[in-house]
Amino acid sequence: xxxxxxxxxxxxxxxxxxxxxxxxxxxxxxxxxxxxxxxxxxxxxxxxxxxxxxxxxxxxxxxxxxxxxxxxxxxxxxxxxxxxxxxxxxxxxxxxxxxxxxxxxxxxxxxxxxxxxx
Amino acid sequence: xxxxxxxxxxxxxxxxxxxxxxxxxxxxxxxxxxxxxxxxxxxxxxxxxxxxxxxxxxxxxxxxxxxxxxxxxxxxxxxxxxxxxxxxxxxxxxxxxxxxxxxxxxxxxxxxxxxxxxxxxxxxxxxxxxxxxxxxxxxxxxxxxxxxxxxxxxxxxxxxxxxxxxxxxxxxxxxxxxxxx
Numbered sequence: 001x002x003x004x005x006x007x008x009x010x011x012x013x014x015x016x017x018x019x020x021x022x023x024x025x026x027x028x029x030x031x032x033x034x035x036x037x038x039x040x041x042x043x044x045x046x047x048x049x050x051x052x053x054x055x056x057x058x059x060x061x062x063x064x065x066x067x068x069x070x071x072x073x074x075x076x077x078x079x080x081x082x083x084x085x086x087x088x089x090x091x092x093x094x095x096x097x098x099x100x101x102x103x104x105x106x107x108x109x110x111x112x113x114x115x116x117x118x
Numbered sequence: 119x120x121x122x123x124x125x126x127x128x129x130x131x132x133x134x135x136x137x138x139x140x141x142x143x144x145x146x147x148x149x150x151x152x153x154x155x156x157x158x159x160x161x162x163x164x165x166x167x168x169x170x171x172x173x174x175x176x177x178x179x180x181x182x183x184x185x186x187x188x189x190x191x192x193x194x195x196x197x198x199x200x201x202x203x204x205x206x207x208x209x210x211x212x213x214x215x216x217x218x219x220x221x222x223x224x225x226x227x228x229x230x231x232x233x234x235x236x237x238x239x240x241x242x243x244x245x246x247x248x249x250x251x252x253x254x255x256x257x258x259x260x261x262x263x264x265x266x267x268x269x270x271x272x273x274x275x276x277x278x279x280x281x282x283x284x285x286x287x288x289x290x291x292x293x294x295x296x297x298x299x
Contacts, residue, residue, distance in 0.1 A: 006223025011215055012125045018211040019132040026203035029194040031141055031186060035148050039132055042155045042175060045167070053162045054232060055225035060163070060259040062243045068227070070163035071236045072259040079264060080275045082170050086179050087282035093186040094289040100190045107195055 009050045016043035028108040030096045034089060041085050048074040048081075121161060128154045139194045145183040152176035166260045239263055 020043060023036025052074035060072035096106055103111050131151045138144050152175035159168040222229035243259050256262040264272055 006226070007218050007221065009224045010218040010221060012129065014211055014214045014218070015129055016132050017214070018207045019129075019136060021210065022203055022207040023136055025206065026197070026200055027194070028197055029141070031183070031190065032144065032194055035135060035144055035183070038148055038175075038179065039135065039151060042152060042171070045171065046155055046158060049159050049162045049164045049167060050224060051229070051231050052164065053225050054227055056227075057163055059165050060240065061165075062240070062257045062259065069240050069259065071232050072239060072263055073236050074231075075164045075167050075260045076263045076268060078164075078167050079170055079260070080271060082167070082174050083275055084278050086174050086182070087279050089179060090182050091282050091285045091289075093182055094286040097186060097189045098289050106190050 010047065013043050013047045013050060016046070028110075030099065030106045030108060031093075033108075034092050034096070037092075038085075038089060041081075045078045045081060048078050121158075124154060124158050124161070128158070139196070140192065141187055141194055142184075142192050144194075145180060145187065148183070149176045149180040152179065164260075166258070239267065 017040055020036045020038070020040030023039065024033050027033055027036065052071035054068060054070045057068045057070040058066055060069040060075065062069070099111065100106050103114050105111060105114075128151065131147050131154060135144050135147050135151070138147070152171055156168040156171040156176065159165075159171060222231075226232075239262065240259055242254060243257060243262055254262040254266050256266070
C-alpha cells in the first residue's frame with residue numbers, strides 16, 4: 001500500500017469515531033449516549049491496533065522460522081483499555097439506573113426540566 | 119476483499135445505531151459492532167486483543183446493557199434533528215483526516231512506533247542460537263509484556279475494576295429505610 005490509500009484505514013476509523021461522537025452529542029437518551037461512547041471507544045482501539053500492524057509481519061507470538069512480528073505494544077495497551085472501558089461503562093449504566101429511579105426518565109431534556117422546577 | 123467488506127459492515131452498523139430508536143436493537147448492533155471490530159483486529163495481527171474484544175466488548179458489555187434496559191426503558195423518544203452537532207462532528211472529522219496526512223502509511227516498517235521499545239521486547243523473547251532464552255521466555259510477546267514488564271500496570275487495571283465494582287454496588291444498593299432500622 002502506498003500514497004493516500006495507505007491512510008485509508010485511519011480514515012475509516014475516523015468515520016467510526018465521529019459516528020460515536022455524533023451519537024453522544026446529538027441524542028438526549030442517556031443509554032444511547034453510553035452506546036455512542038462505546039462505539040467511539042472501540043474505534044480508538046481499532047486506531048491503535050491499526051498503528052501496530054507491520055507489512056509482512058505476523059501476530060507477535062514467537063516461533064522458529066518467522067522473522068517479522070507486528071508491534072506487541074499497542075495490543076498490550078488496548079487489552080488494558082478494553083477491560084477498563086467495560087468498567088467505566090458499567091459505572092455509567094449504574095448511574096443511569098439511579099437517575100431513572102430519581103427522575104422517572106432517562107431523557108436528558110426531561111431531567112433538566114424536572115430538576116429546574118424543583 | 120475481506121477487509122473492505124468488514125470495514126463497510128462496521129460503518130453500516132455504526133450508522134444504523136445512529137438511526138434506530140429501539141434501544142434493544144441498538145444494544146444488539148453494538149455487540150455486532152464489537153465482533154466486527156474483533157475480526158478486524160484479527161486481520162491486523164492482534165489475536166489477543168481480538169479475543170478480549172469479542173469476550174468483553176461483545177459479551178459482557180451487551181449483558182450489562184441489557185440489564186440496564188430491563189431496569190429502565192427500551193425505547194428512545196423521538197429526537198428532533200439538530201444542525202450544530204452535525205457541524206461539530208464534520209469539523210472535528212475533517213481536522214482529524216487532515217492530521218492523518220502527516221502519519222506514516224499503514225504497515226510501514228519504518229514508522230516511529232515500530233523502532234523503539236517493541237523490537238527490544240521481541241528480541242528478549244526470541245531464543246538465542248544456543249537455546250538460551252533471555253529474560254522472560256514466554257513465546258507470546260503480548261503476554262510477556264502484559265504480565266511481566268508491565269505487571270504493575272495490570273495490577274493497576276485490577277484496582278480500577280475493583281473500584282468500578284464497588285461503585286456499582288454502592289449505586290445500585292437499595293437504600294435502607296429510616297423507619298426499618
